[in-house]
Amino acid sequence: xxxxxxxxxxxxxxxxxxxxxxxxxxxxxxxxxxxxxxxxxxxxxxxxxxxxxxxxxxxxxxxxxxxxxxxxxxxxxxxxxxxxxxxxxxxxxxxxxxxxxxxxxxxxxxxxxxxxxxxxxxxxxxxxxxxxxxxxxxxxxxxxxxxxxxxxxxxxxxxxxxxxxxxxxxxxxxxxxxxxxxxxxxxxxxxxxxxxxxxxxxxxxxxxxxxxxxxxxxxxxxxxxxxxxxxxxxxxxxxxxxxxxxxxxxxxxxxxxxxxxxxxxxxxxxxxxxxxxxxxxxxxxxxxxxxxxxxxxxxxxxxxxxxxxxxxxxxxxxxxxxxxxxxxxxxxxxxxxxxxxxxxxxxxxxxxxxxx
Amino acid sequence: xxxxxxxxxxxxxxxxxxxxxxxxxxxxxxxxxxxxxxxxxxxxxxxxxxxxxxxxxxxxxxxxxxxxxxxxxxxxxxxxxxxxxxxxxxxxxxxxxxxxxxxxxxxxxxxxxxxxxxxxxxxxxxxxxxxxxxxxxxxxxxxxxxxxxxxxxxxxxxxxxxxxxxxxxxxxxxxxxxxxxxxxxxxxxxxxxxxxxxxxxxxxxxxxxxxxxxxxxxxxxxxxxxxxxxxxxxxxxxxxxxxxxxxxxxxxxxxxxxxxxxxxxxxxxxxxxxxxxxxxxxxxxxxxxxxxxxxxxxxxxxxxxxxxxxxxxxxxxxxxxxxxxxxxxxxxxxxxxxxxxxxxxxxxxxxxxxxx
Numbered sequence: 001x002x003x004x005x006x007x008x009x010x011x012x013x014x015x016x017x018x019x020x021x022x023x024x025x026x027x028x029x030x031x032x033x034x035x036x037x038x039x040x041x042x043x044x045x046x047x048x049x050x051x052x053x054x055x056x057x058x059x060x061x062x063x064x065x066x067x068x069x070x071x072x073x074x075x076x077x078x079x080x081x082x083x084x085x086x087x088x089x090x091x092x093x094x095x096x097x098x099x100x101x102x103x104x105x106x107x108x109x110x111x112x113x114x115x116x117x118x119x120x121x122x123x124x125x126x127x128x129x130x131x132x133x134x135x136x137x138x139x140x141x142x143x144x145x146x147x148x149x150x151x152x153x154x155x156x157x158x159x160x161x162x163x164x165x166x167x168x169x170x171x172x173x174x175x176x177x178x179x180x181x182x183x184x185x186x187x188x189x190x191x192x193x194x195x196x197x198x199x200x201x202x203x204x205x206x207x208x209x210x211x212x213x214x215x216x217x218x219x220x221x222x223x224x225x226x227x228x229x230x231x232x233x234x235x236x237x238x239x240x241x242x243x244x245x246x247x248x249x250x251x252x253x254x255x256x257x258x259x260x261x262x263x264x265x266x267x268x269x270x271x272x273x274x275x276x277x278x279x280x281x282x283x284x285x286x287x288x289x290x291x292x293x294x295x296x297x298x299x300x301x302x303x304x305x306x307x308x309x310x311x312x313x314x315x316x317x318x319x320x321x322x323x324x325x326x327x328x329x330x331x332x333x334x335x336x337x338x339x340x341x342x343x344x345x346x347x348x349x350x351x352x353x354x355x356x
Numbered sequence: 357x358x359x360x361x362x363x364x365x366x367x368x369x370x371x372x373x374x375x376x377x378x379x380x381x382x383x384x385x386x387x388x389x390x391x392x393x394x395x396x397x398x399x400x401x402x403x404x405x406x407x408x409x410x411x412x413x414x415x416x417x418x419x420x421x422x423x424x425x426x427x428x429x430x431x432x433x434x435x436x437x438x439x440x441x442x443x444x445x446x447x448x449x450x451x452x453x454x455x456x457x458x459x460x461x462x463x464x465x466x467x468x469x470x471x472x473x474x475x476x477x478x479x480x481x482x483x484x485x486x487x488x489x490x491x492x493x494x495x496x497x498x499x500x501x502x503x504x505x506x507x508x509x510x511x512x513x514x515x516x517x518x519x520x521x522x523x524x525x526x527x528x529x530x531x532x533x534x535x536x537x538x539x540x541x542x543x544x545x546x547x548x549x550x551x552x553x554x555x556x557x558x559x560x561x562x563x564x565x566x567x568x569x570x571x572x573x574x575x576x577x578x579x580x581x582x583x584x585x586x587x588x589x590x591x592x593x594x595x596x597x598x599x600x601x602x603x604x605x606x607x608x609x610x611x612x613x614x615x616x617x618x619x620x621x622x623x624x625x626x627x628x629x630x631x632x633x634x635x636x637x638x639x640x641x642x643x644x645x646x647x648x649x650x651x652x653x654x655x656x657x658x659x660x661x662x663x664x665x666x667x668x669x670x671x672x673x674x675x676x677x678x679x680x681x682x683x684x685x686x687x688x689x690x691x692x693x694x695x696x697x698x699x700x701x702x703x704x705x706x707x708x709x710x711x712x
Contacts, residue, residue, distance in 0.1 A: 099604070099628070106652045107604055107627040248455070248463055262645050271463040272455070277648045286642045289618050292657030293633045296462045299655040301648030 005125035038149025039121030040066030064121030091304035132307030159305035161188030172196025180256025394505025395477030396422030420477030447660035488663030515661035517544030528552025536612025
């Protein structure tokens with residue numbers, strides 16, 4: 001194992017990220033050092049970098065929380081992890097507290113998020129607790145035609161909507177609406193389809209709608225620019241009728257993370273509906289909250305994904321039920337400043353994964 | 357049995373309610389005619405009468421959906437109900453459809469609400485399906501010092517928050533906040549306390565706060581006029597710390613049915629919180645919906661209560677774990693126009709029950 005790692009550090013909002021070297025010390029008990037295969041660029045990273053959302057760890061800090069790689073050093077009690085290909089959860093709960101024991105690791109007060117609470121994944125190496133690491137079966141990975149770097153995005157873009165879909169209780173025969181089929185929403189649509197739901201995908205970008213239709217992740221696509229917001233419910237309802245699906249109990253995933261998208265999603269409430277709030281925006285929206293009462297509906301927030309659900313989400317990828325390849329593109333980690341700019345300017349239509 | 361009944365009919369918004377006579381025909385198969393003991397006046401009735409909220413049944417219509425009474429005639433197959441003291445559910449699901457069979461009677465498409473879908477309870481008699489009727493044990497009623505008319509309010513004011521409390525999963529040791537402790541919220545606080553939660557009651561009316569404290573329905577009361585909205589979370593948090601309760605997973609019941617109250621309630625979200633939307637207002641509110649995501653919280657709407665839960669809610673009343681007496685006052689049905697005016701002008705501090 002080399003004794004020096006490299007990280008690309010954020011020192012201030014919008015200032016160029018700079019490469020730093022750091023010493024690779026031996027991991028502590030229960031921890032492992034992972035040689036990073038790839039780290040995905042998420043809009044959360046851009047929020048820290050461009051919008052001044054504060055990281056919990058003081059700057060300078062390496063961002064990045066969608067990480068895959070191989071364990072190259074292990075602390076006491078973690079020796080069995082040595083050499084394994086792994087995905088690091090975007091949010092690593094402590095696994096010990098009362099909340100973790102009740103399956104509520106996403107609100108664990110001791111949780112660590114790389115690139116927020118601890119040094120992140122835009123680096124050659126990262127040291128993390130082994131708690132929650134997800135093993136990647138490399139023979140299945142190869143059969144699926146994927147590289148270890150490709151599955152970095154499982155750590156957030158795939159597992160976050162996976163947990164939202166599980167939490168919402170999606171079942172075969174459900175009508176699911178996914179609003180916003182970009183980085184996270186596209187996988188949300190694919191996951192809901194894989195679990196037997198009939199999916200309506202809504203977006204303002206016809207390219208994204210075409211991509212999700214091409215991998216059979218949606219049974220119907222709607223360009224939100226072509227339908228009046230107040231007509232959207234009628235259009236979805238007509239599709240439900242056409243397919244013999246219920247006019248009640250729709251499950252709506254808001255993945256656009258925009259105020260306009262949240263308005264659209266809230267406007268789709270029907271009796272017994274579930275609205276899953278997956279995307280994030282600082283913007284407020286003006287809504288009739290009482291509609292939740294009048295429709296006996298519910299709105300479920302979702303933060304990350306507990307490590308317990310990672311293996312099942314990864315299975316869908318390795319079984320080919322979720323297509324990753326068309327939604328991911330690799331770039332050298334050295335080009336991080338250019339890639340951040342390109343993602344921010346929405347010049348990339350696929351998720352960027354940075355390769356050290 | 358008499359052959360003629362009387363109803364107080366609404367013919368147009370705000371026009372005096374007028375007494376009409378109607379013929380008591382024999383109930384159809386599976387139906388029963390109930391001689392009404394009392395019918396509570398709910399804000400939903402005022403919404404129809406003053407605010408122009410439309411009833412599903414065309415006018416003229418007798419309003420009223422909080423009904424208790426005695427079965428005086430029964431159709432074929434319903435004979436066993438004859439003579440029984442009963443509470444009529446405010447929302448009567450069909451009991452037969454797929455939704456009803458899955459315990460989702462509140463969104464049953466064939467549900468009937470007296471005073472909305474069918475002739476209501478401001479009358480001497482009403483004919484309803486026996487599906488969902490809740491039997492009242494008259495010896496326990498007497499022991500509790502209550503009359504059959506008193507428990508009319510179980511049909512909405514008690515059971516609606518009861519279902520909301522069950523749906524939210526309130527358990528011993530929970531910190532529960534009830535915002536608005538009037539007709540519905542007061543019972544909500546009492547129910548949550550009865551189930552072992554520690555309840556913080558918030559209202560703008562010191563009389564209501566004193567009443568709920570007097571029956572030990574709340575461990576702490578907060579006058580919302582004396583605390584800045586942005587300070588409210590800190591004040592509740594300090595109380596949680598004082599009692600050794602968690603700073604996460606608060607369960608917040610919004611029962612004020614006002615935009616200001618919904619803002620307050622939404623502002624109390626903490627990690628893993630549940631916000632139960634029990635009160636109704638047509639007004640919209642401006643909120644950061646994404647906070648549900650950031651806190652991994654949820655908002656649960658609640659419409660009425662399925663009949664299956666009525667016996668357990670009534671048990672709490674008959675066991676004295678919910679105090680009704682101090683929150684109910686009886687008035688003659690003949691004074692309905694005056695009582696509507698008094699309730700509308702908020703001149704009554706207790707729930708009015710009209711007695712034929």
